[in-house]
Amino acid sequence: MAAVSSILVASRWGARRERFRHRLRILLVIAGSEFKLKYAGSVFGYAWSVAKPLALFTVLYLVFARIFKLGAISDYYAVSLLTGIVLFGFFADATSLGMTSLVARESLLRKLVFPSIVIPMAATITAGLTFLVNAVVVAGFVAWEGVAPRLDWLLLIPLLVELYAFTLGVALVLSALFVRFRDLGQVWELGTQLLFYATPIIYPIGFLPPFARDLVFLNPFTQVLQDIRALVLYPDLPANTITASEAFETFGRLVPITIAGATFLVGLWLFRRDEPWFAERV
């Protein structure tokens, strides 16, 4: 057992607050440098973080809205699709960056004393910064569609908090396991691709048979995505705005929300459990 104890001169609360501030500063400085590095040396810089989801959106829109005529089912197909792509982009980015983060930052782990949970958290925050840039584009689309903002859009905040907790939980699990199982990288690359099609991003959820619908609603990501679509694009076609509460009856949202919370707690627990050994295992 670690018996390293530091006796601090300052009062307990002051010391605790200072330690928290120190961690927060480390978190932000790592996230910021990661974001900077991602586009360091590239000519168009941050523009890439917008260009990539837009390019994917354009291709999928052409294929599915024009060729497969999915665009005909709703006026909001395009913006609905873009919302899905941007939200999923955040999830995929944050989890895959988070997964490799401990190994990528191994020199910090072995030479510096600090809570290592900051490292995968910083990766999710880097992905969050990209998401914020993209969210502005989505907001532009929504405005262009002529949807007027409403007060209940404030509910977006708890929804995004839920998505973040779920994403961070997944990232913590993956980062702790990746230290020991390196080919998790391949597994997760495939996993995110499969998840992309297993969530109603391209197709309306109403196209799924009921049992499959219940199944995809076990994924908190689906619940958040559908809730956001229903909230923002309210007058959309019913098949597009089915939410978890319709799938699992009145308190249906509690199912995916519980799963999101549990994922977060499991991630935290697993990470804490393995933390003392990261420095010698990475």
Add this chain to the structure above:
Amino acid sequence: MIDVSGVSKCFRLPHERRTTLKEHLLHPFDRTTYEVQQALDNVTFTVEEGEFFGIIGPNGSGKSTLLKILAGIYRQDRGTVRVRGRLSPFIELGVGFNPELSARDNVRINGTLLGLGKRELDERFDAIFEFAGLARFVDQKLKNFSSGMQVRLAYSIAIQVDFDVLLLDEVLAVGDADFQEKCFATFERLITDGKTIVLVTHDLPTISSYADRALVLDDGRPVLVGSPAEAIAAYRGSPPAVTRPVVDPVDDVVNRTPERSAS
């Protein structure tokens, strides 16, 4: 100040490193055989407040492992470590330096990692570059710095950090004569300020001119704790370490992903 009692540490080094799921799935019962490395074996010593304490020994004798345990980076298998006072949070210089970023960004990142607040950094920013003698290169990318210049910058940040106990692993090897002199000057200031310093080094002259006492490690076992002269004699007299795999596995062994930050 520092009280180390009966500390032991083993590393289990797998013979054939299995880090892929496939290998685990294909040979579930085929346990990897481990070679157990006794990196530290029952090490006990104390360091008094204000003391300059050296740790010497041949390569692979467990010096760095011991320092990492003192810092709390590794966890010992047995024994206790007690430290009173604020530990410096780093054991090497230039933690988190990134060659792709400018010196300005690197000072901000490294300084923050070492515990400097935003205001402290702003206040001491110029002093750091001044001391390093690199004021002209603030906006240069770090990859354009020579290794000596990088160490100078790293050292200049490190001395801005407040601590009671400084743990350092092999620092003063790089840097030109002028800068070495500056370093030793700050070393002396730290000593007169009553800071406790624990230094792992191969540089015996540093030990004989600065250390109050030193610990000699050989093959993970403490040989002796004594005056610099005694320690150096014991180190010189100890037979050369038998060739064996390096004790600290993460430092030298097997497939590592390319480093993203300079070490």
